[in-house]
Amino acid sequence: MKGKIKFVQGNEACVEAAMYAGLDFFAGYPITPSTEIAEHLSYRLPQQGGKFLQMEDEIASMCAIIGASLTGHKVMTATSGPGFSLMQEALGYAVMAEIPAVIVNVQRGGPSTGNPTHVSQGDVNQARWGTHGDHAIITLTASSHQDLFDITVDAFNLAETYRTPVILLLDEVIGHMREKLVIPEDGEIPLVKRLRTSLKEGVDYHPYFPREDGRIPMSDFGGVHRYNVTGLYHDMWGFPSDNPRLVHDLIRHLVDKIQNDRHIITRCNQYHLDDARTILIAYGSAARSAHHVVETSRREGQRVGLLELKTLWPFPSGLIREKCAKARTIIVVEMNMGQVLAGVKQAVDNPESVFLANRIDGVLIKPVDITRIMRLIQGRGV
Amino acid sequence: MGVKDYIRTRFFPHIWCPGCGHGTVLNSLLTAIEKLGLSKNDIVFVSGIGCSSRISGYVDFHTLHTIHGRAVAFATGVKMSRPGLNIIVPMGDGDALAIGGNHFIHAARRNIDLTAIVMNNRIYGMTGGQFSPLSGYGIKATTAPYYNIDHGFDIAELSVAAGATFVARSTTYHVKQLTNIFCKAILHKGFSVVEVLSQCPTYFGRKNNAGSAVDMMEFYKNNTIPKGSKAKEENSDLIERGIFVQKELPEYCEEYDKIIKIAKNRG
Ligand SMILES: Cc1ncc(C[n+]2csc(CCOP(=O)(O)OP(=O)(O)O)c2C)c(N)n1
Ligand code: SF4
Ligand SMILES: [Mg+2]
Numbered sequence: 001m002k003g004k005i006k007f008v009q010g011n012e013a014c015v016e017a018a019m020y021a022g023l024d025f026f027a028g029y030p031i032t033p034s035t036e037i038a039e040h041l042s043y044r045l046p047q048q049g050g051k052f053l054q055m056e057d058e059i060a061s062m063c064a065i066i067g068a069s070l071t072g073h074k075v076m077t078a079t080s081g082p083g084f085s086l087m088q089e090a091l092g093y094a095v096m097a098e099i100p101a102v103i104v105n106v107q108r109g110g111p112s113t114g115n116p117t118h119v120s121q122g123d124v125n126q127a128r129w130g131t132h133g134d135h136a137i138i139t140l141t142a143s144s145h146q147d148l149f150d151i152t153v154d155a156f157n158l159a160e161t162y163r164t165p166v167i168l169l170l171d172e173v174i175g176h177m178r179e180k181l182v183i184p185e186d187g188e189i190p191l192v193k194r195l196r197t198s199l200k201e202g203v204d205y206h207p208y209f210p211r212e213d214g215r216i217p218m219s220d221f222g223g224v225h226r227y228n229v230t231g232l233y234h235d236m237w238g239f240p241s242d243n244p245r246l247v248h249d250l251i252r253h254l255v256d257k258i259q260n261d262r263h264i265i266t267r268c269n270q271y272h273l274d275d276a277r278t279i280l281i282a283y284g285s286a287a288r289s290a291h292h293v294v295e296t297s298r299r300e301g302q303r304v305g306l307l308e309l310k311t312l313w314p315f316p317s318g319l320i321r322e323k324c325a326k327a328r329t330i331i332v333v334e335m336n337m338g339q340v341l342a343g344v345k346q347a348v349d350n351p352e353s354v355f356l357a358n359r360i361d362g363v364l365i366k367p368v369d370i371t372r373i374m375r376l377i378q379g380r381g382v
Numbered sequence: 383m384g385v386k387d388y389i390r391t392r393f394f395p396h397i398w399c400p401g402c403g404h405g406t407v408l409n410s411l412l413t414a415i416e417k418l419g420l421s422k423n424d425i426v427f428v429s430g431i432g433c434s435s436r437i438s439g440y441v442d443f444h445t446l447h448t449i450h451g452r453a454v455a456f457a458t459g460v461k462m463s464r465p466g467l468n469i470i471v472p473m474g475d476g477d478a479l480a481i482g483g484n485h486f487i488h489a490a491r492r493n494i495d496l497t498a499i500v501m502n503n504r505i506y507g508m509t510g511g512q513f514s515p516l517s518g519y520g521i522k523a524t525t526a527p528y529y530n531i532d533h534g535f536d537i538a539e540l541s542v543a544a545g546a547t548f549v550a551r552s553t554t555y556h557v558k559q560l561t562n563i564f565c566k567a568i569l570h571k572g573f574s575v576v577e578v579l580s581q582c583p584t585y586f587g588r589k590n591n592a593g594s595a596v597d598m599m600e601f602y603k604n605n606t607i608p609k610g611s612k613a614k615e616e617n618s619d620l621i622e623r624g625i626f627v628q629k630e631l632p633e634y635c636e637e638y639d640k641i642i643k644i645a646k647n648r649g
Contacts, residue, residue, distance in 0.1 A: 025459070025462070025463050027458075027459060043645070046638070046641050046642040046644075046645035046646070047645045047646055047648070049642055049646070051462050051463060051638060053458070053459075053462060055455065055458070055488075056484055056485065056488040057484065059452060059455065059485075060452070060455035060458070060484075060485050060488070061455075063448065063449075063452045063455035063456045063458075063459065063485075064455055064456065064458050064459030064462070065459055066448075066456060066459060067428070067446070067455075067456040067457060067458065067459025067460035067461075067463065068459040068460065068462065068463035069459075070446065070459075070460065071460055071463045071464040071467075072463075072464075073463050075459075089449055090449060090452065093448065093449050220464075221426060221444045221446070221460060221464065221467070222423065222424070222426065222444060222464045222466070222467045223423070224423060226422060226423065226442055226443055226444050226445070227444070227445070228390075228393075228438070228439055228445045228446075228447065229445070229446050229447065230439070230447040231447070231448065231449055232447070237392070239392070239393060239439065240439065240447075
């Protein structure tokens with residue numbers, strides 16, 4: 001990598017990556033700790049001929065980016081918990097109508113206004129189940145600015161590949177922390193373009209008819225194919241239908257297209273897992289502290305490893321099961337009441353070996369918080 | 383082309399009750415589009431949820447049937463990202479002004495080039511006859527079994543105050559005027575609002591002893607007057623029809639284009 005080097009906040013790294021990925025339409029509403037994303041984009045987007053909209057609220061922001069995605073643009077919005085709550089209905093619309101979009105949630109403490117300027121990872125389950133109804137969703141996260149860059153580009157790529165909204169679940173520490181970022185050269189990270197139908201004007205285009213590989217080519221609104229898009233159950237023309245067979249197949253399709261590819265969508269970092277007796281599982285800013293613990297423990301000769309998750313949904317059960325097969329103790333490190341912990345317990349053979357090292361007080365979990373719990377579990381006292 | 387060429391026959395029969403005013407609005411709107419000779423590929427219908435919003439499914443344009451109250455917000459994204467398109471946003475009175483009221487006034491304030499059509503039947507038709515913010519004081523509804531104590535909006539006044547640069551009102555009885563107004567609204571560059579009084583015999587009619595669809599249209603005939611008529615001074619209950627505001631002001635997408643020019647020069 002020999003790209004441009006910058007020293008930036010995580011929110012800015014996210015902006016750099018979005019621009020790299022081809023973002024050309026953003027709509028949002030200011031909210032701490034995500035606001036810098038909107039601020040930077042209001043400056044950057046028009047320089048490239050892109051559009052930045054400050055809407056009247058987060059509901060409108062989510063709706064506006066869906067509209068813009070339909071005309072063929074790469075779109076994003078950014079928010080934090082309260083705004084993410086407001087977006088849920090429209091997010092479900094994007095799931096149902098299969099419209100690519102990237103939604104950044106820089107997490108703060110909740111519920112409600114919670115703690116705008118402090119860190120939390122309390123929205124993991126909201127990202128999964130915030131909108132109503134059966135569905136699948138892709139949610140990515142990162143613990144360093146370089147990873148954040150890659151995962152943001154990834155988010156745009158996955159959104160196009162699966163015709164789905166993708167959630168980038170960051171946290172206050174990552175969003176505001178400053179760190180080195182190397183911006184890759186153009187072409188260094190492959191970009192997924194919108195898959196557009198090759199059907200010519202006059203040929204009947206079915207907006208929801210999958211190709212053999214399962215992907216569904218799109219046609220830009222305003223182009224030569226006119227079709228209906230709805231949040232109702234619909235047929236391959238996009239027309240509302242309540243035919244039970246069709247409804248069944250639609251829900252299965254929405255879930256399967258993502259769940260069946262979880263091995264492809266799963267991303268992680270692994271540190272010293274091969275011989276690890278104790279495995280820490282962490283993500284986002286908590287993974288930085290967990291990583292520190294692994295480094296110091298190793299120096300002391302302890303066989304500790306770290307599995308850092310970068311894909312939270314679809315939940316990487318297979319990966320966790322495989323990597324933790326030989327571990328005696330698994331400690332999930334997160335800043336909530338155990339939202340990933342629950343998934344890990346389900347994934348492994350021996351749920352009694354899984355423990356939680358957490359903080360829920362708006363303070364970044366520190367290596368000492370983790371080691372204290374680790375020592376207790378290992379029977380070594382504080 | 384005739385009006386029929388703008389319709390998706392595959393989608394029929396439609397869901398509207400016999401006598402519903404919404405069909406008349408559809409017919410009038412398509413007549414206007416035909417008169418203007420617009421290309422089907424350049425037209426986008428963006429609607430929310432309600433009986434009125436189903437209009438988008440029946441027409442052979444790019445059609446986006448969204449969620450309740452948010453049509454204007456979706457439409458803003460479509461328009462901003464592809465300003466060359468003609469965007470028509472048909473909504474119910476509840477859709478546009480209860481759940482969607484905030485988006486409505488902000489789009490008006492921005493003067494973004496959308497044609498917002500409020501099909502005002504003063505009731506929530508789709509959910510079975512609850513009162514809406516347009517029902518008005520004294521009206522009966524399934525959620526106002528005694529009588530409604532909420533006061534209604536005046537859509538025209540609200541739109542003008544919010545900054546819409548074209549504001550008009552007509553009814554399903556006055557179809558010629560309505561078609562004419564639609565033509566002007568679609569051609570207008572900026573945020574246009576057309577309020578159409580559109581009867582819901584099934585719920586508003588029944589609950590309020592307003593009679594049949596024909597009786598309700600009679601009511602529109604007898605209780606509305608052209609804007610500026612003297613009759614309004616004598617009887618303030620009369621509802622004015624016609625164009626309330628039509629003015630040229632900078633349009634939002636064009637204003638943003640200026641920002642792009644400046645940003646590119648600096649960038
Ligand atoms: C968020 C949300 N809340 C409530 C509803 C239920 N709902 C559907 S249509 C509607 C009101 C329709 O009334 P209006 O907009 O006046 O249209 P009409 O049916 O009268 O034409 C309501 C409350 C919904 N679909 N979504
Ligand atoms: S319920 Fe009322 S608004 Fe809905 S279709 Fe019937 S008459 Fe029209
Ligand atoms: Mg209504």
